[in-house]
Amino acid sequence: MHILCVAEKPSIASSVARTLSGGNSRTRQVKGKAGRFARNIDFTFDFPEFGRCDVTMTSVAGHVTNIDFPDQYSWGHCNPEALFDAPTIIKVGNPVIADNITKEAQNCDLLMIWTDCDREGEYIGWEIVQQASIRNRGMTLESAYRARFSHLERSHVIYAAKHPVRLDKKAIEAVKTRMELDLRTGACLTRFLTGLFGRVLDKGSPMVSYGGCQFPTLGFVVDRYKRIKMFKKEPFWQISLAFKKKQKQCLMTWERGHLFDRLVTVCIYQNCLKLEPESATVIGVDTKPTSNWAPLPLTTVEMQKDCGRFFKLTAKDTLSAAETLYTKGFISYPRTETDTFPKAMDLRKLVEKQVESSKWGAYARSLLDDTGNFRQPRTGKHSDEAHPPIHPIILAGEQASLTSVQKTVYEYVVRRFLACCSPDAKGLKSSIRVKWGTEVFRAAGLVVTSNGYLEIFIYSKWKSSRTSLPEVELNERVKLCKVLVTEGSTEPPKKLTETELIALMDANGIGTDATIAEHIDKIKSRNYVIMQKTSEGRSKTSVIVPTELGYGLVEGFNRLGLIKISLTKPFLRRMLETKLKYICEGQVSRKDVLAETISLYREAYTLMTRQQSLLLQSYKEAIRTND
């Protein structure tokens, strides 16, 4: 018996083959430039159900095909509205990879799918079956096996090979639905908007596109911008108090925070001053141990957020650096939502790979020696059922040929990994509460007693307070050295950083770990938003603000009078995700979800065509207000 195994990407094919073959295999390179990543690896393996088999392990590279419209529906050849129910066709993306599957399947008796264990992976499995069936009629969805694995640990992979299941037809249906809806709604609205705005935009401007992910992403940017623009400062008043003990001054903050009424604040102040002109009473002294937890195992989104914060890298640059590090074998697969390491994974062995480093080798050694500093990382709540958290594989020495950005990202991945295998940082949190007249004031201090993971995770700061609190006792009378009413005012929200935008998209389910960076990049390249340097606070940061076009688009869409749902808010995408989940669970049919969603977009499209001038007007107004 000859079995063809197909993984979602070459790296998985290689490591699965390495495990199953026990090192005894032959590799045939796929011919052609476009196939330089695909390899066919031959070996034998003992399957309980089929006995000793010849195995060919190969891979695709993500999706094999893409959905599109036939030529007669190409841009300019039909009314955009026709795309809501135009026929669709399936096109092969990379013929070399697709043909390789067809050829290899020709000589095989069975097909076993080794794609990632997620929704898209099931669909890619179906695409592989299609390619395999072209010259081998025995290859069908029903006869194909599917290996279920969520990481590449040896025993797990062997178990997956020995206990295959079938492809999940419902998940395949769900992905089909997503693809079709994204294409129909995206192409239709994009053609309409580009046509409409072509009347007012300069020649050579980028097209005006709509996409179910790009618009909510733009919506987040505009939303923050508007909140800042609409912000009105409000003055407030507060009572500041300080007492002195043994030359030590202790500044306290009012428990009420601040009041928006000056007169009331002054009355309270004067009343207290009358009651206790010179001193206050300590009503609470407290010192408690506190911890600053070591970080969770690393996901893509966290990596992008951190690299934005610490190194001012864009999400796209971070991911692209991580991809290079991955293909060079320095770090694990960089697109993952999983924040828990599999129990069986030997993390100490990975730490050991870092001991030769001149920068962090000593720390890595200290984790492994007898002091017992190594900690099993915390377990998070997320899993994509496909990849482990991002971690270093081998040490990239100083001489490794990497760009400076790649070096930065690599160092970050290593330090983060070592940090999550480290003890928490520990400290003592102390607080003092005093009562002055009718009012209560408090001060807090921190003494860090053990740096823990912060030794290696140098990007995070957690430091002892600059001045320690004076030693006082309960009920002690302390002498006031300062009491006064001070005025302040509310501050507008801060401008949106890319790190915050990633967090918003992640929390609202806009895009995936692999695509969030692309969506942000898209709204930049469409000239909906621009990056702006500001020096808010101490450090220079880069923030995202909408252009007149971006602002006008969101405003225009909001004015259309869409009653059921907004196209610039995240809810529609989240609703689609929910419905796709229902398809996976068999609660609704693909047909129903298609019909419901398309009817919603038809309504939006009708409103847009009826109010074209309104859409353009919002853009023109945005320009006028800016002048």
Added chain:
DNA sequence: GCAAGGTC
């Protein structure tokens, strides 16, 4: 020339 999702 459109989308979003995989991946190199």
